[in-house]
Amino acid sequence: MLFSSSQKRGLKIIIVGCGKVGRTLVDRLSKEGHDIVVIDQKQERIDNLTNLYDIMGIQGNGASYSTQLEAGIKDADLIIAVTNSDELNLLCCTIAKQVGDCASIARVRNPDYSKEISYLQEKLGLVMIINPELEAAKEISSILSLPSTLEVSSFAHGQAEMVEFKIEEGNVLDGLKVKDLSSNISSKVLVTAVKRGSEIVIPTGDFTLQANDIVSAVGARRFARTFLNEIGFKTRQVKDCLIVGGGKASYYLANLLLQARINVRIIERNKERCEELSVALPKATIINGDGGDEALLREEGIEYVESFVPLTGIDEENVLLTLYANQVSNAKVVTKVNRISFDNVLSQLNLGSVVYPRHITAESIIAYVRAKSASGDGDDILTLYHMFDRKVEAIEFNITEKSNATGVPFSVLQFKDNVLIAFINRNGKIIIPSGSDTIEVGDTVMVVTTHTGFGTILDTLR
CATH class of the missing domain: 3.40.50.720 (NAD(P)-binding Rossmann-like Domain)
Structure with a gap:
């Protein structure tokens, strides 16, 4: 049927x-x-x-x-x-x-x-x-594995990666049309969305990239890193990380970084908590002190550390520490913001990579709810991810049955405006689709769109 x-x-x-x-x-x-x-x-x-x-x-x-x-x-x-x-x-x-x-x-x-x-x-x-803290830690860890990016997100059970980065003046992408990417770059990636000033674009092939654009691109995991290399971005993970705050998120992050053989130091005010962390994280260096103290930060080498993550329970303190670190060092800084809702103000501060645990949590639940309201079982959406201040959705659909969207070449299917099929995952193989490709039962498909509320792949069709 x-x-x-x-x-x-x-x-x-x-x-x-x-x-x-x-x-x-x-x-x-x-x-x-x-x-x-x-x-x-x-x-x-x-x-x-x-x-x-x-x-x-x-x-x-x-x-x-x-x-x-x-x-x-x-x-x-x-x-x-x-x-x-x-x-x-x-x-x-x-x-x-x-x-x-x-x-x-x-x-x-x-x-x-x-x-x-x-x-x-x-x-x-x-x-x-x-677990908001664990999910935030995973996202921060992914960013630190590719520190030249603003965000890194995994799809298709880790087989595909979406990276967000800013085009610098004179970069090979500056002035390049999207359709000319394949002739200038050997890596198979697809530009899914571009933020230019306050404007968000789902680009067509004729769209020309410019310096200062913030670009989201997707590809198979092995291609994401080579693509960034080709366009001149550093892809080596950081060697060390200085964390301020010793809460649950810090514990989870330190654990992930230590597994990746990254040296970790944590500054925590509470002496008792320092003792707990020393037992739980024997390979990390735990420092009892005020992470907001400039003298202590300099003593711990903030000017030379490769990455810095403020994870205090106070958003304002995290933001101020980020601004300070950006001023005195070249460290990759990731800021956790849990409560502040002034997104427009934060975007003007040029904080770089910002992680919102409550949004990460909400997205997992909304993906389930949206699929359940559309199909009844909640299995149609595997992943839901919001980009560019929640103006763009990336949705990974699980194709479980035949429909008007399956078995028909993309050149024939009539998709809604501002809908992009980013990739097809077929038995673990990531396909960047062309006009002759089709969606088949058993595939997972990622859609990038400025529309909201899609619950199944059929919602992408006119």
Whole structure:
């Protein structure tokens, strides 16, 4: 049976916890047309959200049977538990599975639990366990592996990479048309989106690249690095990293960097936490001190370090430390921003690589919700990634059945404007598509678009 378009339905979603991640989820999911109920212990948090959005709010314990009944758990499609307590989140989902017939997602951040994610997910019947700090650390680690890029994202189970970089004056890409890339560059990559000033473009072949453009390009993993080499970007990973702040994100990042044989130093104010990190990370150097102290930073060689990552719990401090590091060193700096919502202001500060844990978390959940509302099982979208201040979406679709999008050459298919098929993953082989290529059942396909809300590959067609 062939289908011409996807039928979307708004889901009934219960969100337990109205903190940073909870607020971000309410904002994004309410805009996508879902029926949302929030639960929180603090009435003030609930009032702040119900005054801004057309949602319901219930004050109480999200793990309480009666509170979940009041929120409508028996009719809910999904419960998302994102309180500050891992144990409470897991308990919320366990009770919900007993009371209702809904999918459940829990935020779990403790490193002790992170080693048991697959076990917990299977035994408790969760569709997803999310860990914002771990995901942020993975993203920062990827950036430090290719420090000349602004962002690095993996797709197709790591077989494809999307890199974001800025074209410098005199670079080989300056003044080059997109269609002439293949005759000037041997690596098979596709330019997927370009930011020029405040304008975002999904480029055609006739689009001419210019200095100061911020470019997103995708290719097979082995080609991404050679492509950057060809256009004159350094691709050697950093040798060392200085981290300010010793929280969970710092632990996860240090662990990843040490595995990649990168020397790690962490500055942390709290002496007790320093002792914990010394035990957990014996190969890292832990320094007890104030990471905001200029004299200490200079003493620890901030002027000569190859990478610097401020991971304090205060966004403003992270931003100031980034600006200071950019002033006194040539280090690759990655800034974590968790709370500040002034995206336009931050973009004017030229911070370089910025990582938003709450957005990383939200994207994983929204990808599942969007696919579930379109197909019912939540399996159609493997990855959802936002670029350029969330003005562009990169979506990796799983093609599970025949449709009007399969078996038809791209030269014949009628795609909507501002839709680009970036690659086809066929049995682990990354194909940069041409007009004669087709989408087949079993493929995964990445779409880059300025449209929002796509739930299946059929949504890309006119």
